Structures are given as C-alpha cells and as structure tokens.
Amino acid sequence: MEDLQIINLYFARDENALKETAAKYGVPLRRLSCRVLQDDRAAEECENDTYLSAWKSIPPNRPEQFFFAYLAKIIRRLSFNRYRSDHRQKRSACVVELSTELEQCVPYPDGAQWEELEFSELIRDFLKSLPETERRVFLRRYWFCDSVKEICSRFSMGESRVKSMLMRTRSKLRLALQKEGYTP
Amino acid sequence: MTGKDILEKLTDIDEAFIEDAARPRRVRPARWAMLAAAACLCLAVPAAWWGWLGRTAENLPMLTVQSNSSAGYGYEGYMAYDISELVNANPWSEEAKLSALPVYRPAAGRDWEAMEALLLDVAEGLGIDTDELEITDNTPDEATQKIIREKFASVGDTVPEGYFNPSRLEAEKDGVKIEVDSTLTATIHFDPPVSLPEEYHFSSRSSRYQEMENVARYLQKAFAGLLKMKKPQPDITGGDYTYSGEQGYGIRFFDKSGSLEKQMVQYNFYATQFYPDDENQLFLARVWRPDLSDKVGDYPIITPQEALELLGEGRYITTVPAELPGLEYVAKTELVYRGGQDGSCYIPWYRFYVELPDMALENGLKDFGAYYVPAVEEKYISDMPLWDGGFNGSGGQNHPGTGALPPGMSLDDPTGK
Numbered sequence: 258m259e260d261l262q263i264i265n266l267y268f269a270r271d272e273n274a275l276k277e278t279a280a281k282y283g284v285p286l287r288r289l290s291c292r293v294l295q296d297d298r299a300a301e302e303c304e305n306d307t308y309l310s311a312w313k314s315i316p317p318n319r320p321e322q323f324f325f326a327y328l329a330k331i332i333r334r335l336s337f338n339r340y341r342s343d344h345r346q347k348r349s350a351c352v353v354e355l356s357t358e359l360e361q362c363v364p365y366p367d368g369a370q371w372e373e374l375e376f377s378e379l380i381r382d383f384l385k386s387l388p389e390t391e392r393r394v395f396l397r398r399y400w401f402c403d404s405v406k407e408i409c410s411r412f413s414m415g416e417s418r419v420k421s422m423l424m425r426t427r428s429k430l431r432l433a434l435q436k437e438g439y440t441p
Numbered sequence: 442m443t444g445k446d447i448l449e450k451l452t453d454i455d456e457a458f459i460e461d462a463a464r465p466r467r468v469r470p471a472r473w474a475m476l477a478a479a480a481c482l483c484l485a486v487p488a489a490w491w492g493w494l495g496r497t498a499e500n501l502p503m504l505t506v507q508s509n510s511s512a513g514y515g516y517e518g519y520m521a522y523d524i525s526e527l528v529n530a531n532p533w534s535e536e537a538k539l540s541a542l543p544v545y546r547p548a549a550g551r552d553w554e555a556m557e558a559l560l561l562d563v564a565e566g567l568g569i570d571t572d573e574l575e576i577t578d579n580t581p582d583e584a585t586q587k588i589i590r591e592k593f594a595s596v597g598d599t600v601p602e603g604y605f606n607p608s609r610l611e612a613e614k615d616g617v618k619i620e621v622d623s624t625l626t627a628t629i630h631f632d633p634p635v636s637l638p639e640e641y642h643f644s645s646r647s648s649r650y651q652e653m654e655n656v657a658r659y660l661q662k663a664f665a666g667l668l669k670m671k672k673p674q675p676d677i678t679g680g681d682y683t684y685s686g687e688q689g690y691g692i693r694f695f696d697k698s699g700s701l702e703k704q705m706v707q708y709n710f711y712a713t714q715f716y717p718d719d720e721n722q723l724f725l726a727r728v729w730r731p732d733l734s735d736k737v738g739d740y741p742i743i744t745p746q747e748a749l750e751l752l753g754e755g756r757y758i759t760t761v762p763a764e765l766p767g768l769e770y771v772a773k774t775e776l777v778y779r780g781g782q783d784g785s786c787y788i789p790w791y792r793f794y795v796e797l798p799d800m801a802l803e804n805g806l807k808d809f810g811a812y813y814v815p816a817v818e819e820k821y822i823s824d825m826p827l828w829d830g831g832f833n834g835s836g837g838q839n840h841p842g843t844g845a846l847p848p849g850m851s852l853d854d855p856t857g858k
Contacts, residue, residue: 355448
C-alpha cells in the first residue's frame with residue numbers, strides 16, 4: 258500500500274493504518290531498534306510504541322512524503338531513551354562501538370555544552386555538504402547502525418574503502434564542529 | 442558532549458536524508474568487472490553483429506584525429522644500430538587479423554570516488570594497512586593560499602575561481618606516498634627507494650635486455666599484489682640509445698589475458714610501470730587505470746598495407762622535422778592507441794618507424810622517426826591528416842606522439858607528468 262493511502266487511514270481513524278504500517282515498515286523499524294537495544298523483546302515494545310506514537314500524531318501531522326523516516330525517527334528516539342534508562346548496567350556493544358568512533362568528532366571532550374538547535378542546524382549543513390555516497394554511508398553507519406560489512410554489501414564497496422570513507426567523514430565533522438567554535 | 446551524545450542527537454536530522462539513506466541501493470558489480478565485461482562484450486563481437494551493439498558501422502560518429510597540442514621540444518625519434526633493437530611487448534603484429542577496435546572518449550571532470558577507490562586499491566596491493574590510512578587532497582593550506590592571494594593582489598589581480606580546488610588525492614604511510622590524479626593514474630613514491638637484491642641491475646640506461654628481464658621477474662613476484670593481473674606480461678620496452686651511446690629499457694606490465702582486442706586495450710591503457718633512480722633502486726611506480734566507460738564505438742580499421750599506402754600519400758602526422766624519406770625506409774609497423782590530450786578520443790593508429798638517413802650518426806647509430814597514420818577507416822575521420830611540409834610547432838599538421846604510452850608518460854622522465 259502506498260504511504261499516502263496509509264496516511265489517509267490514519268486520518269480516517271481506521272485502525273488498519275497500524276496494520277498496514279507494520280506490514281510495510283515493521284521489519285526495518287524493529288531492526289533499527291534491535292541494533293540499539295540488542296534485545297528483541299525491548300525492540301518489539303519500542304516498535305509498538307512507535308505505532309502508538311504515530312497514531313497519536315497523525316493527524317495533524319501528514320508525513321506522506323517521508324513516512325518511513327518519520328517512523329524511524331520515532332523508534333530511534335524511543336530506543337535510545339530506553340537504552341539510557343534500562344542499560345545503566347549492561348551496555349550495547351553496537352552503541353559502544355559507534356559512540357567510540359564518534360568520539361573522534363568531538364573537538365572539545367568533557368564539558369562542551371551545545372544548544373540543540375545549533376547542533377541540528379550544524380548537522381544539517383554538514384550532511385548537505387557531503388557527497389551523496391559519503392553521506393549515505395555515514396548515515397547507514399551512525400543513524401541506521403549498520404555494520405561495516407552490511408555497508409560494504411549495500412554499496413558494493415570493499416571494507417577498507419568504507420572504513421576510510423567513514424574516517425574522513427568523521428574528520429570533516431570534527432572540523433565542522435571546531436569551526437563553529439564549540440567551546441567547553 | 443560525547444560520541445554517544447552525537448550518536449543520539451543524530452536522530453533529529455532532516456527526514457529527506459534518512460529516506461535517501463534508507464533507499465535500497467542497486468547492487469553493481471565492481472568498477473573493473475564492469476569495464477572488463479564491457480570490453481569483452483564489445484571486442485569479442487564479430488563485425489556482423491555491430492547492429493546488436495546498438496552502434497552500426499553506418500551510424501558511427503565521425504572522429505577528429507588531430508589535436509591542437511603543442512609538440513614541445515624535439516621530435517619522436519629512436520636511435521638504434523638496427524631496428525631489431527627497439528623492442529616492446531605490444532600484442533599486435535602484422536599477421537594479426539583485426540577488423541575493428543574500440544574508440545573511447547576520455548572521462549571528463551573528476552570522479553573523486555573512483556580516485557579514492559584506486560588509491561585504496563593500490564595501497565592494499567602494496568600491503569599497506571588501509572584501516573587508518575589518512576587520505577588527503579592537494580588543496581593548499583591556509584598559509585599557502587594567503588601567500589598566493591597576496592601575490593595576485595600585488596599585481597592588481599584576484600585569484601581565479603577554483604584556483605585552490607584540489608586536483609588529486611594523496612596518502613602516505615611507511616615510506617610510501619601514493620598520489621592519484623583525475624586521469625586515474627596512481628603515482629607511487631618510495632622514500633627511501635627500494636633496494637633490489639644485489640644480483641639485479643635495475644637501471645633505465647646502461648642496462649642490458651637480459652638484466653632487465655631478470656629485474657622484471659623479481660618485480661613481478663615482489664609486487665604481485667600491486668599488479669593484480671590475470672596474466673601479467675612483462676614489457677621490457679625501449680632498447681634505443683642516447684647520443685652518448687647508452688642503451689636503455691623500461692619495465693612495465695600489462696595483462697595479456699583475453700582476446701587480442703582486449704590485450705590491445707590492456708597494453709595501451711592499463712599498465713603498471715616501475716622506475717629506477719640513479720642508484721639502481723626502485724624509487725617510483727605508476728599504475729594507469731583510466732576510465733574508459735565512455736566508448737564511442739567499435740570502428741573498422743584498415744590493414745597495415747592500406748596504412749602504408751596512406752603513409753606514402755602523405756596522409757600522416759609526425760613530429761619529425763622532415764618529410765617522409767620514402768617507403769623503402771619504413772623499418773617497422775606497430776598498432777597503438779593515441780589521444781586523450783585536451784579531451785581528444787583515444788583512437789588506434791599505425792606507428793611507422795622510418796629510418797632517417799640524414800640523421801644517422803658517424804658511430805653507426807641510426808635514427809628512426811615515428812610517423813602515424815590513423816588505423817580507423819578514412820570515411821569515419823573528419824580531419825584526415827595530410828603532410829603539408831611544416832615541422833614541429835611551426836604550423837604543420839604534426840603532433841607529438843606518445844604512442845602506446847599513456848598521455849604524459851615518458852620513459853625517461855617519469856616525474857615530468
């Protein structure tokens with residue numbers, strides 16, 4: 258079913274909207290949550306919470322242009338919130354690995370306070386400045402939490418090329434943050 | 442702010458970016474597999490099936506074969522006591538039966554992804570750990586840009602737009618520096634230079650063919666990872682002399698697998714060459730991997746005999762500052778690709794080595810000048826050359842021939858590129 262048709266079901270308050278959403282996007286949404294939480298059951302709960310959130314927010318929102326992205330943002334946010342509250346003792350290997358890689362981008366570790374809006378604008382400009390493939394690889398790694406091997410397969414690239422590309426992008430992000438003058 | 446904070450904060454990026462990254466990617470074969478497949482497909486197809494390729498012989502575009510490149514100093518001539526001393530491993534011979542060869546348009550612009558891929562491929566081939574390899578470009582740093590701006594300003598001018606745009610990628614590790622430019626040529630600098638075992642005499646001058654064959658065998662083994670060829674063929678090329686009587690050779694490799702047409706493409710375009718310094722050490726290597734994805738078509742070619750007739754009619758170009766002395770002085774014929782300068786197409790030509798009796802030296806050294814006739818049938822050429830009596834750079838229809846060497850490459854001056 259097309260996204261527009263599914264959105265219309267939400268607007269009509271037809272509960273088939275949730276069924277259709279799950280049928281079309283359930284797998285990638287749950288996979289994203291699983292990457293963060295590394296727990297199937299918790300991921301399933303986040304998935305259900307995502308549909309509930311969509312039901313509550315559509316209408317008035319009408320995200321038919323980027324419906325998947327709309328849902329993916331919800332589940333990602335929910336997953337990280339859950340990760341923070343549930344994983345004080347146990348840490349997700351995936352989150353640890355990705356966080357460690359992104360440490361390279363932090364120009365002034367420990368104490369820099371960034372305004373949410375400023376950071377969002379900076380990231381938007383930064384992502385816009387990247388060549389297409391480089392941006393996609395960066396987001397597959399740090400937004401979708403894909404493994405390097407998965408990225409290699411998706412883009413038909415060798416492992417060294419993917420790793421090198423990610424390293425360069427992280428360096429560019431660090432430079433972008435430094436230029437914006439983020440100070441502790 | 443920590444790395445984990447960044448990871449989380451990325452959630453709120455523009456949805457357009459998320460959707461774009463989520464889109465399934467069409468799986469493409471590796472670039473080289475594509476090129477190999479394309480080359481095999483177009484070169485293995487017999488003439489009768491050109492129509493199936495979508496470009497029939499009837500609707501092949503007209504070609505211009507002459508460029509406006511200036512000839513520079515000197516002319517293309519090779520000195521030897523006998524023509525048999527001038528050697529190379531060109532897979533073509535006069536007995537070869539070739540009815541058509543592909544013509545390519547050089548890729549325009551810069552493909553940074555391809556340049557990076559080549560750099561990493563070369564680095565991996567050299568056994569360099571690419572995980573932490575930092576790749577930079579040659580954008581001048583701020584201090585250098587400032588100096589340049591000031592210099593322009595001092596003469597009342599401003600820096601042209603794009604002046605500081607990078608033109609190549611670079612990476613350096615463990616004494617090896619790799620540069621890749623927009624023609625997809627990788628230049629490898631070894632610093633310190635690599636010493637070969639004592640028994641190998643590696644020199645571009647004062648070398649003997651047998652010595653270079655031995656060196657080639659050593660290099661083929663030592664750099665097998667870099668060559669990455671199905672059937673690496675050593676090409677001991679040269680054998681010509683300097684005025685002081687020193688004979689020299691170069692060492693390159695090309696892939697001799699596949700059909701003759703495929704070998705011709707591989708010989709002319711996809712070579713790897715190694716260069717010695719004055720201390721007989723390996724100080725430089727080059728890997729050529731131009732983008733030949735823009736094929737103009739498969740063009741019917743004339744026979745060597747037909748080309749010889751055209752040569753006799755003056756339908757040639759040359760940098761030799763003299764008219765053709767006569768067909769009886771033609772010593773050797775080769776089929777090579779030329780072009781690529783100033784965006785001109787890569788087109789097959791016949792190269793005739795013609796003895797120049799007036800240039801012979803007292804010590805017996807002869808001079809063989811290079812004369813070129815287009816190998817493509819005349820009906821596809823809009824500017825068929827005609828010798829008009831001019832010579833190097835003075836308005837005659839002559840242009841420098843790099844022959845089988847990729848554009849800008851010189852056996853004697855590998856760093857001149």
